[in-house]
Amino acid sequence: MTGIHKRHWSGDKDRPALALHCMMGNAAYWGPIAKRLNGRVDLTGFDMPGHGRSGAWTPQADGTDFHTAVTRIAASFIDRPLDLIGHSLGATVALRIAVAAPDAVRSLTLIEPVLFAAAPDxxxxxxxxxxxxxxxxxxxxxxxxxxxxxxxxxxxxxxxxxxxxxxxxxxxxxxxTDATLAKDRAGILREGGLESIDAPVLIIAGEKSPGVIHRIADALAARFADVGRAVVPDAGHMLPLTHPDQTAGLIGLNLDRA
Structure with missing residues (x-):
């Protein structure tokens, strides 16, 4: 694994935020979201290994898997409580961080989390x-x-x-990533884990996304202390890219809740 490409959209320095992109995407698609948030948060993103402008992913000498590596990279950007936003794979990384360090999260926005272990399908x-x-x-x-x-x-x-x-x-x-997403090797769903997150959580899904996404949202929502739900009409899995107005608006609502 070589260099990680960081992306940054300036905003309120007292309101740091980190956005995590999907598999086969890159952090550039958060740009239109950041523009619509209009400086409410100081938003950082990065291209995961093997994506965008970051270096290639290579097997790690210590056996670290891809999901764990991305989680560690994401955690390295956190030095105080922040607003954490994730889409698809990125949402599962965000959730993994929130479970491990709930005090590090000011708000948690999960867009189409693909944690299939939550709702076997x-x-x-x-x-x-x-x-x-x-x-x-x-x-x-x-x-x-x-x-x-x-x-x-x-x-x-x-x-x-x-x-x-x-x-x-x-x-x-x-x-x-199957061992983490389908079998929960990282223990994201462990007893008491989701329940320990007291930051406001928002789960966003696209109306036209595969049914498993909505069942995952149901399963996760049932365990959070403070959770909101939203479905974007006519949207599919890539709604941050295809529906930036609605996505940014919903993220903004969760920022307000925090």
């Missing part, structure tokens, strides 16, 4: 099995296509060839 398990089979048999582009066609902002085959190539190279990271 046969359809999602079938998708994971198909993806794994593609990779085992050297069909990485088919694996990427199947993933993006469900979770992306547009169908894989409509993307530029360069984007298709990048996503094909990244698809192995999706499988590498």
């Amino acid at each position: 046969a359809e999602q398990e079938a998708r994971d099995n198909v993806m794994s089979d593609h990779l085992i048999h050297g069909r990485a582009s088919d694996a990427a296509r199947g993933f993006i066609d469900i979770w992306g902002a547009q169908p894989f085959d409509t993307l530029p060839p360069s984007a298709q190539q990048t996503m094909t190279e990244q698809i192995g990271l999706v499988v590498d």
Whole structure:
């Protein structure tokens, strides 16, 4: 793992915030969100290893997995309580941090958290099995296509060839996170963990997202002390990119609650 590219949008220095992007994305898509928040928070983001302008992800000598590595990078940006915002994989990293250090979180906004262990789903398990089979048999582009066609902002085959190539190279990271997302190897769902978060939590989902997302939101919401729910009409999984007005507005509401 080499250099991590940091992104920053200036705002209220007394209101630091950290935003964590999705798998196969990069922190640049928080720019339109930051613009709409209009300086209410001093927002920082970073490109995860193997994403955006950060260096490639390489297996760690100590055996650290990708999700753990990203969590440690994110935690390194926290030196006082802040507003923590995450989307998809980034939402699971945000949640992992909040469970481990609830005092570090002023507010927690979870956009489409993909913590599948919270709501086991046969359809999602079938998708994971198909993806794994593609990779085992050297069909990485088919694996990427199947993933993006469900979770992306547009169908894989409509993307530029360069984007298709990048996503094909990244698809192995999706499988590498399975132990955390589907089996909760990190213990995010441990007894008393979610309940220990006393900061206001907001869970945001897209109306057209896969059903498992809404079931995950149900399962998580039932355990938080202070939680709000929102569904963005006509939106899918990539709503920070496709619906920045609504996404920023909802984040703002949770900032107000803190």
